[in-house]
Amino acid sequence: MERRKPIPVQEAVDKVMALSYEGSTELISLSESDGRHLSEDVKADHDVPPFDRSPYDGFAIRSVDTYKAGQDSPIELEVIEEIGAGTVATKIPEANQAIRIMTGAPIPEGTDAVIMLELVQEIKVEAKDFIKIKRRVKKGDNLSLQGEDTRKGTILVEKGSIITPGVKALLATFGYAKVPVAVKPDVGIFATGTELLDPEEALEPGKIRNSNSPMIEGQVKAAGANPLYFGKLDDDFETCFTSVQQALEKVDLLITTGGVSVGDYDYLPAIYEKLGATVLFNKVGMRPGSVTTVAEWNGKLLFGLSGNPSACFVGFELFARPILKRALFSKYPYRMKSMGTLLTDFPKPNPFTRFVRCRTEEREGRVYVKPTGLDKSGSVTSLAEANAFAVLPGGTRGFKSGDLVDLIHLRDGGSDYL
Numbered sequence: 572m573e574r575r576k577p578i579p580v581q582e583a584v585d586k587v588m589a590l591s592y593e594g595s596t597e598l599i600s601l602s603e604s605d606g607r608h609l610s611e612d613v614k615a616d617h618d619v620p621p622f623d624r625s626p627y628d629g630f631a632i633r634s635v636d637t638y639k640a641g642q643d644s645p646i647e648l649e650v651i652e653e654i655g656a657g658t659v660a661t662k663i664p665e666a667n668q669a670i671r672i673m674t675g676a677p678i679p680e681g682t683d684a685v686i687m688l689e690l691v692q693e694i695k696v697e698a699k700d701f702i703k704i705k706r707r708v709k710k711g712d713n714l715s716l717q718g719e720d721t722r723k724g725t726i727l728v729e730k731g732s733i734i735t736p737g738v739k740a741l742l743a744t745f746g747y748a749k750v751p752v753a754v755k756p757d758v759g760i761f762a763t764g765t766e767l768l769d770p771e772e773a774l775e776p777g778k779i780r781n782s783n784s785p786m787i788e789g790q791v792k793a794a795g796a797n798p799l800y801f802g803k804l805d806d807d808f809e810t811c812f813t814s815v816q817q818a819l820e821k822v823d824l825l826i827t828t829g830g831v832s833v834g835d836y837d838y839l840p841a842i843y844e845k846l847g848a849t850v851l852f853n854k855v856g857m858r859p860g861s862v863t864t865v866a867e868w869n870g871k872l873l874f875g876l877s878g879n880p881s882a883c884f885v886g887f888e889l890f891a892r893p894i895l896k897r898a899l900f901s902k903y904p905y906r907m908k909s910m911g912t913l914l915t916d917f918p919k920p921n922p923f924t925r926f927v928r929c930r931t932e933e934r935e936g937r938v939y940v941k942p943t944g945l946d947k948s949g950s951v952t953s954l955a956e957a958n959a960f961a962v963l964p965g966g967t968r969g970f971k972s973g974d975l976v977d978l979i980h981l982r983d984g985g986s987d988y989l
């Protein structure tokens with residue numbers, strides 16, 4: 572039997588990230604761009620706001636006219652025009668004249684300040700409109716100046732950023748009807764195993780339902796790539812080999828689950844060999860997922876993830892996700908990390924680094940973690956509630972409740988209060 576030599580997790584990640592697989596770019600409509608990765612920087616091609624404008628509903632005035640105004644000495648200005656947002660004034664106020672102006676309208680030529688509606692008294696004298704002002708207004712008061720939000724030429728969002736609602740607002744501001752985004756990598760998925768049933772099938776002796784491929788589809792989508800599920804395969808060398816070979820024509824990355832260890836029906840190692848693929852590693856010093864295998868063939872990447880559900884999940888997160896993120900031009904291909912305090916003992920030392928599926932909770936500024944279920948490679952139930960991995964380095968010691976450990980966060984939280 573083949574004896575495999577485990578390599579450290581970081582070394583395995585580095586080997587994958589050293590592959591030359593790169594992403595490409597396409598143009599899509601703004602309305603379809605949510606969640607996609609930008610393939611170019613977004614640069615302001617004009618000032619924002621593009622003109623001086625009023626931040627209030629009020630009156631655009633010449634501040635000099637108010638210099639003698641006071642509580643006991645109100646001044647009066649004649650209102651010669653009114654403009655709303657989207658309209659440009661046609662008149663230029665002369666001494667003691669004002670223009671009624673609404674929020675967002677451009678500051679009329681000849682005026683240099685705005686006074687809010689609430690601060691004036693409106694009066695009519697011989698069918699003409701006037702306002703009474705009882706305070707001095709300074710030049711520049713209540714103006715929203717051209718370029719105060721951003722200046723033309725500023726890079727506002729970097730290539731690789733995810734298009735959030737806020738980024739969309741900027742894309743619209745700068746006229747991106749079409750948005751340059753990273754093409755979603757096509758990721759093929761096979762679940763291997765004669766024991767596997769589809770979700771609609773009833774359980775039979777010795778069989779289980781295939782949970783890995785729906786999970787991987789979800790992980791691929793969450794990474795921003797395009798999953799292509801090619802079905803499940805019986806543990807038969809010829810079927811598996813032909814299917815893998817054909818699928819490689821259609822994808823950038825091919826993920827298989829199961830059949831990657833040293834068992835009698837674990838055919839992936841032989842498939843890589845017959846293909847002539849270069850195997851980067853087939854054993855990693857981690858638990859779960861030690862059997863995770865990554866290979867390259869003709870510029871296509873093959874990820875042989877474990878059949879064990881927790882191992883499969885961890886294998887994808889640690890090795891497949893970062894290279895997909897890089898192909899999407901992300902500056903942050905790895906998951907967010909922080910530290911947290913264990914709420915459980917892990918007394919048994921393990922030679923391999925453990926990635927324990929955990930849930931985090933925050934109390935008074937400190938993050939605590941506890942496992943979400945059975946800490947075994949074959950556990951499927953621990954995956955549902957997990958929002959982080961607690962990383963317990965391999966070695967000769969165990970871990971105790973209260974120990975501070977590294978966390979890899981799997982998703983954004985949420986809160987039950989505002």
Ligand SMILES: Nc1nc2c(c(=O)[nH]1)N[C@H]1C(S)=C(S)[C@@H](COP(=O)(O)OP(=O)(O)OC[C@H]3O[C@@H](n4cnc5c(N)ncnc54)[C@H](O)[C@@H]3O)O[C@H]1N2
Nearest residue numbers: 762764781782783829830831832837862877878879882948
């Ligand atoms: N003698 C040894 N045996 C095993 C070793 C070893 O080093 N020496 N490694 C163990 C470790 S660690 C793991 S992890 C597993 C990996 O197994 P495979 O990747 O070859 O996967 P399978 O043998 O096909 O299946 C393992 C397990 O997972 C279940 N499974 C498979 N596919 C699915 C699926 N799509 N959905 C849900 N569950 C699935 C399968 O029924 C098995 O129970 O090998 C250990 N053995």
Ligand code: MOO
Nearest residue numbers: 860861862882948
């Ligand atoms: O690869 Mo296995 O999952 O280490 O447990």
Ligand SMILES: [Mg+2]
Nearest residue numbers: 830832834837
């Ligand atoms: Mg096996």
